[in-house]
Amino acid sequence: MIAIVKYNAGNIKSVANALSRLGYYSVITDNPYEIEIAEKVIFPGVGEASSAMNYLRERGLDKILKSLRQPVLGICLGMQLMCRHSEEGDTKCLGIFNSNVQLFPAVDKIPHMGWNNFLSLKGDLYKGISKDDDVYYVHSYYPEICSCTTATCDYILPFSASMQYNNFYATQYHPEKSAGIGEKILKNFLES
Amino acid sequence: MLKRRIIPCLDIKDGRTVKGINFINLRDAGDPVNLAKEYVKQGADELVFLDITATIENRKALAGLVERIAAEINIPFTVGGGINTIEDVSILIGAGADKITINSSAVRRPELITEIAGQFGSQCVVVAIDTMLIDDNWTVVVDGGRTPTEQLTIEWARMVEQLGAGEILLTSMNNDGTKSGFSIGLTSDVSNAVNIPVIASGGAGSMVHFRDVFFNTCCSAALAASIFHYGEVDIRDLKKYLTEEKIAVRQLI
Numbered sequence: 001m002i003a004i005v006k007y008n009a010g011n012i013k014s015v016a017n018a019l020s021r022l023g024y025y026s027v028i029t030d031n032p033y034e035i036e037i038a039e040k041v042i043f044p045g046v047g048e049a050s051s052a053m054n055y056l057r058e059r060g061l062d063k064i065l066k067s068l069r070q071p072v073l074g075i076c077l078g079m080q081l082m083c084r085h086s087e088e089g090d091t092k093c094l095g096i097f098n099s100n101v102q103l104f105p106a107v108d109k110i111p112h113m114g115w116n117n118f119l120s121l122k123g124d125l126y127k128g129i130s131k132d133d134d135v136y137y138v139h140s141y142y143p144e145i146c147s148c149t150t151a152t153c154d155y156i157l158p159f160s161a162s163m164q165y166n167n168f169y170a171t172q173y174h175p176e177k178s179a180g181i182g183e184k185i186l187k188n189f190l191e192s
Numbered sequence: 193m194l195k196r197r198i199i200p201c202l203d204i205k206d207g208r209t210v211k212g213i214n215f216i217n218l219r220d221a222g223d224p225v226n227l228a229k230e231y232v233k234q235g236a237d238e239l240v241f242l243d244i245t246a247t248i249e250n251r252k253a254l255a256g257l258v259e260r261i262a263a264e265i266n267i268p269f270t271v272g273g274g275i276n277t278i279e280d281v282s283i284l285i286g287a288g289a290d291k292i293t294i295n296s297s298a299v300r301r302p303e304l305i306t307e308i309a310g311q312f313g314s315q316c317v318v319v320a321i322d323t324m325l326i327d328d329n330w331t332v333v334v335d336g337g338r339t340p341t342e343q344l345t346i347e348w349a350r351m352v353e354q355l356g357a358g359e360i361l362l363t364s365m366n367n368d369g370t371k372s373g374f375s376i377g378l379t380s381d382v383s384n385a386v387n388i389p390v391i392a393s394g395g396a397g398s399m400v401h402f403r404d405v406f407f408n409t410c411c412s413a414a415l416a417a418s419i420f421h422y423g424e425v426d427i428r429d430l431k432k433y434l435t436e437e438k439i440a441v442r443q444l445i
Binding site for chain 1: 193194195197232237262263264266267268286288290313314315316358359387388389410412413442443
């Protein structure tokens, strides 16, 4: 079973829809037990960092998420919450990745919205994917590049398009909205 | 590099796609989901669904349609038409829409933009601005272009950005339906005036028009309806042409 972590953020249903198009069954849950026993966990989200962290803390999900041993995939805000700190709402996050999340400087359009490619791909997620493939991004804050970075993207400045640390994977882009390329990346995660 | 987006717009009435269609390979092009899938196959980067239905009963059916679209479509999509309250938004986002678009209701009650952005995030609020050249000034019009307002377009665009809009869908009513090309001056002025993405709309009649608006303005996307509906332009050909013209667009694998 795949657990999709339910919290006060949008976009959760899109992930469930994408999984079901790939033939995988998932449950959307904030029940710690269900999350702990799931084979895979997806931590999605579009939303605001500080209110999302509060929601997770109130339910004890912050500690559960950090302690998971199965493959976990954070998406967009999910990835940002797996970093150390976010400038959005001056929020202390889960600290799985040794990166901080900053607001883009206003020298180009914000949010970074639309299809962009990635560079320096490494790791399991990118089997069969090339740097010229485009994925869908929508975000105003970016995770800095760190030792966990597995792909970078360049918009205003270079940032982490994805990260991995042990069993924890994360993408700043939305694989569930990135057409065939996104489906390949999700599949690579599900088969990891 | 961030790519310029091509966005087909589908008008929906009573759950069906409006306007004649001639897609040979499509069993039922009047079904929005079938048509949407065809556009995804052609390489559309996003889709916009505009509900032009008036009655409340049909509005409820819209949520059902949005659920079907969300289940089948693997690219982002926006839903609009007749959204007046945060409850309307909540139903459509809950059904799986990635973004919603508001137009006249935002002009009448600008706080609606802030309310939606506060609850669902700026990224999901697309403010549609319909504008017409009145006494040499681009002026905001509402009710599908029937009612002019006092508001200047540039000022309104800056205001919606301040209020929390994540994107602007800018339609020149002077160009809409003419197939004579997008309004370059308007699109350029508005996309330079704000720091959020602007989608150019109104007037697309050929592939050259897309090249012109992307080459001459910093708009992030271009939207069109009839040239795609009637099969006059295939998005695959459009993207091939734009790539030859050195406009960065997403390639299909």
